[in-house]
Amino acid sequence: xxxxxxxxxxxxLLIVLDGLGGLPINGKTELETAKTPNLDELTxxxxxxxxxxxxxxxxxxxxxxxxxxxxxxxxxxxIGRGVLEALGLGLRLEENTLAxxxxxxxxxxxxxxSRRAGRISSEENRRLCEKxxxxxxxxxxxxxxxxxxxEHRFVVLIKGKDLSEEIKETDPQKDGLPPYLxxxxxxxxxxxxxxxxxxxxxxxEVLKEEKEANYFLLRGYSKVPKVENxxxxxxxxxxxxxxxxxxxxxxxxxxxxxxKSSLNSWEEEIEELKRNYQSYDFFYLHFKEIxxxxxxxxxEKKVLLIEKFxxxxxxxxxxxxxxxxxxxxxxTPALLKSHSWHPSPFLLYSPFSRNNxxxxxxxxxxxxxxxxxFKAQKILPLLLAYSLRLKKFGA
Amino acid sequence: xxxxxxxxxxxxLLIVLDGLGGLPINGKTELETAKTPNLDELTxxxxxxxxxxxxxxxxxxxxxxxxxxxxxxxxxxxIGRGVLEALGLGLRLEENTLAxxxxxxxxxxxxxxSRRAGRISSEENRRLCEKxxxxxxxxxxxxxxxxxxxEHRFVVLIKGKDLSEEIKETDPQKDGLPPYLxxxxxxxxxxxxxxxxxxxxxxxEVLKEEKEANYFLLRGYSKVPKVENxxxxxxxxxxxxxxxxxxxxxxxxxxxxxxKSSLNSWEEEIEELKRNYQSYDFFYLHFKEIxxxxxxxxxEKKVLLIEKFxxxxxxxxxxxxxxxxxxxxxxTPALLKSHSWHPSPFLLYSPFSRNNxxxxxxxxxxxxxxxxxFKAQKILPLLLAYSLRLKKFGA
Numbered sequence: 001x002x003x004x005x006x007x008x009x010x011x012x013l014l015i016v017l018d019g020l021g022g023l024p025i026n027g028k029t030e031l032e033t034a035k036t037p038n039l040d041e042l043t044x045x046x047x048x049x050x051x052x053x054x055x056x057x058x059x060x061x062x063x064x065x066x067x068x069x070x071x072x073x074x075x076x077x078x079i080g081r082g083v084l085e086a087l088g089l090g091l092r093l094e095e096n097t098l099a100x101x102x103x104x105x106x107x108x109x110x111x112x113x114s115r116r117a118g119r120i121s122s123e124e125n126r127r128l129c130e131k132x133x134x135x136x137x138x139x140x141x142x143x144x145x146x147x148x149x150x151e152h153r154f155v156v157l158i159k160g161k162d163l164s165e166e167i168k169e170t171d172p173q174k175d176g177l178p179p180y181l182x183x184x185x186x187x188x189x190x191x192x193x194x195x196x197x198x199x200x201x202x203x204x205e206v207l208k209e210e211k212e213a214n215y216f217l218l219r220g221y222s223k224v225p226k227v228e229n230x231x232x233x234x235x236x237x238x239x240x241x242x243x244x245x246x247x248x249x250x251x252x253x254x255x256x257x258x259x260k261s262s263l264n265s266w267e268e269e270i271e272e273l274k275r276n277y278q279s280y281d282f283f284y285l286h287f288k289e290i291x292x293x294x295x296x297x298x299x300e301k302k303v304l305l306i307e308k309f310x311x312x313x314x315x316x317x318x319x320x321x322x323x324x325x326x327x328x329x330x331x332t333p334a335l336l337k338s339h340s341w342h343p344s345p346f347l348l349y350s351p352f353s354r355n356n357x358x359x360x361x362x363x364x365x366x367x368x369x370x371x372x373x374f375k376a377q378k379i380l381p382l383l384l385a386y387s388l389r390l391k392k393f394g395a
Numbered sequence: 396x397x398x399x400x401x402x403x404x405x406x407x408l409l410i411v412l413d414g415l416g417g418l419p420i421n422g423k424t425e426l427e428t429a430k431t432p433n434l435d436e437l438t439x440x441x442x443x444x445x446x447x448x449x450x451x452x453x454x455x456x457x458x459x460x461x462x463x464x465x466x467x468x469x470x471x472x473x474i475g476r477g478v479l480e481a482l483g484l485g486l487r488l489e490e491n492t493l494a495x496x497x498x499x500x501x502x503x504x505x506x507x508x509s510r511r512a513g514r515i516s517s518e519e520n521r522r523l524c525e526k527x528x529x530x531x532x533x534x535x536x537x538x539x540x541x542x543x544x545x546e547h548r549f550v551v552l553i554k555g556k557d558l559s560e561e562i563k564e565t566d567p568q569k570d571g572l573p574p575y576l577x578x579x580x581x582x583x584x585x586x587x588x589x590x591x592x593x594x595x596x597x598x599x600e601v602l603k604e605e606k607e608a609n610y611f612l613l614r615g616y617s618k619v620p621k622v623e624n625x626x627x628x629x630x631x632x633x634x635x636x637x638x639x640x641x642x643x644x645x646x647x648x649x650x651x652x653x654x655k656s657s658l659n660s661w662e663e664e665i666e667e668l669k670r671n672y673q674s675y676d677f678f679y680l681h682f683k684e685i686x687x688x689x690x691x692x693x694x695e696k697k698v699l700l701i702e703k704f705x706x707x708x709x710x711x712x713x714x715x716x717x718x719x720x721x722x723x724x725x726x727t728p729a730l731l732k733s734h735s736w737h738p739s740p741f742l743l744y745s746p747f748s749r750n751n752x753x754x755x756x757x758x759x760x761x762x763x764x765x766x767x768x769f770k771a772q773k774i775l776p777l778l779l780a781y782s783l784r785l786k787k788f789g790a
Contacts, residue, residue, distance in 0.1 A: 004453070352730065354737060354758050356422050370445070370738070370758070372768030378451035385452035385736040392734055393449055394456035394469065395479045 010322035019291025019332025034306035048369025050343035065329030071380035080222020087249025107215035117213040169219035229255035242286035294332030405717035414686025414727025429701035443764025445738035460724030466775035475617020482644025502610035564614035624650035637681035689727030
């Protein structure tokens with residue numbers, strides 16, 4: 001496809017309303033329930049469809065969901081748990097870094113008696129990581145970093161050459177069992193295994209006076225995946241605007257510029273969009289809270305947030321984008337209180353759109369839409385086409 | 396699939412209304428605007444869908460568009476520019492032939508000062524090709540042919556063994572630059588490169604007295620792709636009926652019989668269809684002008700041509716085909732004045748159709764149709780199925 005791409009000035013906006021798709025409660029989904037006059041007006045000038053991020057029946061995590069939306073094969077490129085946790089903490093990862101998800105735990109008589117150290121507080125977590133940081137800076141030539149997460153969760157970064165993901169996770173997955181050792185799972189993992197064994201021993205030494213968190217478990221060993229740069233792949237100078245570190249992290253991982261300043265509301269995100277409008281070709285605008293409401297099972301709140309987005313839409317439309325897509329990386333029905341496998345509603349506004357019926361933007365109308373049910377990986381090719389950036393294929 | 400095919404007497408007609416799909420102007424597409432009572436009546440007894448020839452967002456050229464309709468993967472089988480030009484001139488290509496697209500050009504002081512020799516007339520072109528033909532018949536053991544096209548365009552055929560497409564195009568793509576030499580792009584291209592260098596030198600010698608067309612540029616080096624024979628692949632004795640040489644050429648390339656006499660109107664094409672009805676299983680009937688109207692941005696003319704087709708339809712229906720499909724190889728919206736990536740309307744008439752609603756044949760109803768949005772490569776399997784030529788798969 002790369003050979004077909006031409007450059008032009010047309011600006012593209014991809015809005016991800018995280019977890020948008022829903023399921024009916026009392027006969028209507030969240031989108032069907034919400035009053036969305038502005039979205040409905042836009043829908044009239046848009047192509048509709050439903051997107052599948054990974055495959056039929058597969059519930060995508062945020063990593064695979066976003067990779068698919070950005071045109072990558074989420075089965076090919078894996079963002080490991082450690083990397084995802086690190087991105088979620090806003091850490092920048094480089095090539096020679098192994099990221100590991102850590103849990104503080106309670107160890108007694110050779111066994112893990114609490115895999116979460118009794119769910120210690122985040123404050124306690126910060127104290128413990130600070131202590132570890134002070135005492136463990138290097139193992140052999142490898143730089144070691146500890147970064148606090150929420151409650152018992154933290155991230156270890158190991159920096160140096162030839163690190164491997166091929167290591168056994170140490171979490172026994174059940175209280176009352178001994179922890180595993182970080183044994184190598186292949187020849188390649190041997191060196192990393194040695195470092196991790198030392199890390200665990202030195203960690204025990206540092207934490208030996210702690211009552212609850214006197215041990216830690218390691219899992220999700222992962223390095224930054226090798227990904228084709230998004231801006232080169234699509235020949236688009238691209239900016240990501242998001243409030244949550246994880247989404248900034250994923251965008252940064254694939255090579256987008258990311259608004260660095262900390263944004264605290266949708267309004268602030270839209271201000272950033274305006275400020276940067278002239279400087280980029282492509283904008284990824286992520287709105288998180290709709291997903292959170294879904295995860296909380298709060299149908300009403302999800303409806304209100306969709307309505308809030310609708311009220312902000314005119315401000316976005318003023319900017320005169322050539323192409324606007326609105327979709328989500330996965331559905332999060334309040335009914336399920338979790339991500340789900342249901343395809344995501346997808347809207348593509350463009351002057352070259354076939355649709356001109358009076359319809360509401362909702363799952364049902366999307367499923368009848370001109371784009372049908374299709375793979376989220378096709379979104380970027382479509383955005384290029386509708387922004388007139390793709391030459392004819394073949395004569 | 397081949398193992399499932401059974402033979403029978405049911406006759407299949409595939410009508411390609413080139414460039415049929417459109418976009419709305421003042422709220423309606425060309426198809427939606429056209430009054431098509433006969434098509435609408437047929438639609439009532441047909442399955443509807445939208446077809447994608449290459450992929451989401453990809454605008455197909457005529458070559459890939461038709462390959463897809465005929466059930467071939469257009470990403471796998473490429474019809475090069477030279478071959479397509481040759482087919483467009485009605486030339487028959489054999490296996491050991493390299494087809495090249497030529498442009499007459501003006502060369503001065505080491506540079507190309509006009510890449511189109513000031514757009515010389517087609518008549519002038521014929522005189523020049525005749526001159527070249529007289530002087531250059533062979534280079535080494537290779538037979539050389541020159542065939543005039545329109546204005547500055549012509550086709551060179553080189554016939555002989557081990558010819559290669561791996562050659563640098565000589566067109567500098569901009570006036571005022573020196574032409575490139577046809578250097579080999581790989582080891583494989585060496586021999587062909589030598590022949591082409593001699594061809595260019597001898598051409599300069601022949602054309603040296605010409606004021607404008609004293610040079611030619613070469614590009615689109617291509618050989619006939621190896622393609623599984625259509626009639627064998629589907630076990631259908633097949634006939635192509637078209638007015639334009641390019642479409643006859645593509646059909647001939649995949650092994651269909653082609654009506655050889657020059658046809659000058661849709662009415663003449665339909666006469667051919669009647670004449671050959673008893674002798675074939677499968678008919679590919681190509682109507683070109685709807686695409687041309689789209690390319691010209693002439694919405695009204697496109698509408699009138701669709702209405703003209705509608706008025707001819709009853710004549711076709713009299714023939715009692717078991718299965719009739721009506722579609723296009725790509726959309727050509729008057730709004731865009733070019734081929735586009737929008738899926739093509741698709742209608743499949745058969746007594747074994749699920750649809751029986753009163754609907755108009757248009758993009759919107761197709762998108763809601765029983766076949767959904769699907770790959771054009773699936774058209775032939777569908778035609779086989781609806782003509783009861785496919786056995787059950789598995790027990």
